Amino acid sequence: MTIARILNAKGSQVVSVNPVDDAVSVARTLAQHRIGAVLVRDPAGQVLGIVSERDIVRALASQGGTSSALQAQQLMTRLLYTITPTTPIGEALALMTDRRVRHLPVLEDGGGLAGMISIGDLVKARIAEAEQEAQELREFVTSTV
Template sequence: MTERTVFQSMSHKHVLSLGPTASVWEAACVMTRASCGSVLIMEPPEKLLGIVTERDLMTRVLAKALNPEKTQVSAVMTHNPQCVSPETAVSDAVVIMIERGFRHLPIVGPGGKILGVFSVRDALPREIGAAMSVTEFNETVNDALG
């Protein structure tokens, strides 16, 4: 059986985005309405500037007592997020997320077109298990090599 790609496994096939001057409150509302854990921060027509996630809202806004109605998403977003192509295998994407400590990967197609965001929730347990095995193997090799 061929492994699924990130594009095949995405639960949200639309791009959820806001401009850099939108407020954090607007981002939270957009994400809540769409039942989505992230929003891409873009400048027209298709320039990806960053990403704001649920975790960003908690750690960069709430924990710092910032006013969500007055704080712009550009102040709390992750700038220039790592992206993957639509052909990336799910297990490869999960390895990237585990090793880098994040849960969302924008998917960029030919010509730099943003196709959506792959979430760790889109991965099946067997793919997460396979990625964990690869990560554990990498750690073992790194430890052995010093």
């Protein structure tokens, strides 16, 4: 199974913030959409980085009360690990595990944003895949008896 299949079921909508949005605004966006990370995009839509709940907590721990004035461009992680719609789910899971990230932007071959997936999306897909395989095995066993 590939990432494209997950995006077909989940959709390709990606929540993003502006580079100048402050930390409180970013946190509100995360809470409003009940998500753990948002992409930071410039007015032209180019992806500049990603801000996760973890980034906000780190800023709060290091800067204290002044962290609320930090902008998304100051909070964001600039080094993005990305995948494509043709990436196998196992490969995406391995990348998340190796790089210790929970969200991966999905980029088309031309570099355009196709969506974003979370570790939860991948786990859900793997469980569905395992359940389908188990059902097929049950059907095979009962049909040969």
